[in-house]
Amino acid sequence: MADVFDRVKNIIVERLDVDESxxxxxxxxxxxxxxxxxxxxxxxxxxxxxxxxxxxxxxxEKINTVGDAVNYINSIQ
Amino acid sequence: MLEGKAALVxxxxxxxxxxxxxxxxxxxxxxxxxxxxxxxxxxxxVDEIKQLGRDAFAVQANVSNSDEVKDIIKQTVDHFGSLDxxxxxxxxxxxxxxxxxxxEEFDEVIDTNLxxxxxxxxxxxxxxxxQRSGKIVNVASxxxxxxxxxxxxxxxxxxxxxxxxxxxxxxxxxxxxxxxAVAPGFIATDMTDELSDEAKQQMYDLxxxxxxxxxxxxxxxxxxxxxxDANYMTGQTIHVDGGMVM
Numbered sequence: 001m002a003d004v005f006d007r008v009k010n011i012i013v014e015r016l017d018v019d020e021s022x023x024x025x026x027x028x029x030x031x032x033x034x035x036x037x038x039x040x041x042x043x044x045x046x047x048x049x050x051x052x053x054x055x056x057x058x059x060x061e062k063i064n065t066v067g068d069a070v071n072y073i074n075s076i077q
Numbered sequence: 078m079l080e081g082k083a084a085l086v087x088x089x090x091x092x093x094x095x096x097x098x099x100x101x102x103x104x105x106x107x108x109x110x111x112x113x114x115x116x117x118x119x120x121x122x123v124d125e126i127k128q129l130g131r132d133a134f135a136v137q138a139n140v141s142n143s144d145e146v147k148d149i150i151k152q153t154v155d156h157f158g159s160l161d162x163x164x165x166x167x168x169x170x171x172x173x174x175x176x177x178x179x180x181e182e183f184d185e186v187i188d189t190n191l192x193x194x195x196x197x198x199x200x201x202x203x204x205x206x207x208q209r210s211g212k213i214v215n216v217a218s219x220x221x222x223x224x225x226x227x228x229x230x231x232x233x234x235x236x237x238x239x240x241x242x243x244x245x246x247x248x249x250x251x252x253x254x255x256x257x258a259v260a261p262g263f264i265a266t267d268m269t270d271e272l273s274d275e276a277k278q279q280m281y282d283l284x285x286x287x288x289x290x291x292x293x294x295x296x297x298x299x300x301x302x303x304x305x306d307a308n309y310m311t312g313q314t315i316h317v318d319g320g321m322v323m
Contacts, residue, residue, distance in 0.1 A: 038206075038251065045203055 004051075004077075005070050011046050012066065015039070025067035033066075047073065078304050080105035083157035085149065087111045087140050087197060088167030090119035092266035093216060096292030097164050098122055099129075100300045106162060107132040109153045113139055113167065132157070140167045140193030143200075150200040160204045162303045165194045165238075166216040170271075172227045183230040190234035191241075198245055198256075211254040212303045215242050216295070219262045219318045235260075239314050246312030255311040257302045262318025264290040286319035 009023045018033050029035040035043065044060045047053075051073050055063075063069050084101045088094040090112035098108045099122065108126055110133060112119035119135035126133035136152055138145035153160050168190045171182035194215055205211030220228055221235025239258055246256040263269060263280045269289075272280075281289070295317050301307055302315070316322055 038248065042206060045207065 004073050005066075007050060008047065008066065008070050008073070011050060012043065015043055015046060023066055025065070025070065027066045028064055029066070030064070044069075051077070053077075078104040078300070078306075079162070082106045082161040082303075083109075083153060083159050084162035084164065084303065085109045085111065085153050085160060085197075085201075086164040086166055087193070088113065089122060089164075090115040090135075093261060093264060093292045093295050094164070094166035095122050096296040097166060097216075097299045098133075099125055100293065100296035101162065101164075101303060102126040102129045102131040102133065104300055104304070105131070106303075107157055109133070109149065109156075110135045111138055111140070111149055111167065113137070139189075140165075140196055141188035143196045146193075146196040146200045150197075150204070154204055159208060160201055161208070161211060163197060163201045163205075163211070163213045164216065164299060164303070165197050165213070167193055168216065168234075170228070170231050172231065174227055175229045178229060183233075186230035187234050187237075190231065191237045194238050194241060198241070202249065202254075205249070205254045206252045209253050211249075212307070213245070213254065213256040214299050214302045215239075215256070215258040216299070217242070217258045217260045217314060219260045219316060219322050222260055222314070222316070223322055242314065243312045250311055255302075255307060257307065257310055257312065258314040259295060259298050259302070260314050260316045260318065260322075261295045262290055262316070262321045264292060264295060266292060280321075283321050284319040285321070288319065290317060290319055 012023050013020050016033050016035050029040050044055050048055055084106040086094055086098045089098040089110040098110050102108050110119050110122045123133045123135045136149045138149045171186050173182055215238050217238045218235040220232050221239050224232050242256055242258040298315055298317050
């Protein structure tokens, strides 16, 4: 679990240029991490590469928080 | 000008698409020649590009089918390692007066000429966003600006392409992807050959530069929009029509 979270966190910190401390499970990409919708799309693309998986458009739309992303990845792996 | 760039041109086996594929290759691009039905003609375009010293291959796909579009985009990236230029050119006509136009005639034209562009735009977005660069040129039509009797379906699609160009240009601008359109006027191709002499004469009278356009006239503008010379242009529709519509 922690491993996935850390890898997701690293990508978020790098992509969105935010402080590590802000990236919590409950942090919302749009509200807390100041990502616009295109940023989220790009983030999902990077997660797909990092975890070698495909996230469908339908699933991607449900990813609003850091925890959503981590849980989705864990549910697949 | 386009040295080493990877380009995908839809509907490139003849007419304007063929001229675009060859023009891009002349400027240094490697080209994927997409075609719907004319395999032999597409292979001839590929041969012509190879003679220019560029890499090229032909791929059959119907742009209205999103799975087929995904496949050609994957093949392009697999082969060339990038996708720098997309030219959405594939198009069909099913002309008829509105009173006589069948629903299928409307749907077919919208599926290929409008949804086809959507499919290709959507398909290349991921690659171009990752690259943080890309040039997309949509081939619309001057009738998408003016309207044209007998072409309610075609005009709806082309006008839709012009609007979609603007929306997608705004979405992708922050990722350094430029999206523009050209609106050809009366260009001498197989498609315009089908028009009646009377219709041709009527249009001819409206062209200040007093001649039909050649496919190459359009191709050269597309080549400009596909190059770094057009880096500060996005969301535009350039009329290539001999001055018909100003």
